[in-house]
Amino acid sequence: MPEAFRSGRRRGRSEFLGWRDVPTRNDSLGQTAIASEPVVKQIFIGRSSKLQDDMAFERKLYVIRKQAEAKIRYSSGRRYSFYICSLSHRTLTYRGVLISNQVPDYSGFA
Secondary structure, eight states: OHHHHHHHHHTTSSEEEEEEEOOOOOTTSOHHHHHTOOOOEEEEEEOOTTOOSHHHHHHHHHHHHHHHHHHHHTGGGOOOOOOOSOOOSSOOOOOOOOOGGGHHHHHTOO
């Protein structure tokens, strides 16, 4: 999966710096939610010095996201269940089916 994000690096633009597994606590979830719980990762992409303003960087991240989604989803001729809910330098987004009182426990922000 990281290769899908490294293509911009080869073109001399924004740089793929790495990613991490986001720690989650699913002990407050039911069995159905646990059975379909996604893997949550956070990616880090460095801003190219060629991008002069924040909106240019946001646009670049959008393009990177769309290209990576297509490359991963249709790699090896198979369709993978893959989704990036956000790739923004300003906003951290989690998309899931939780009720509001479960979010702090699940995300570790309690």
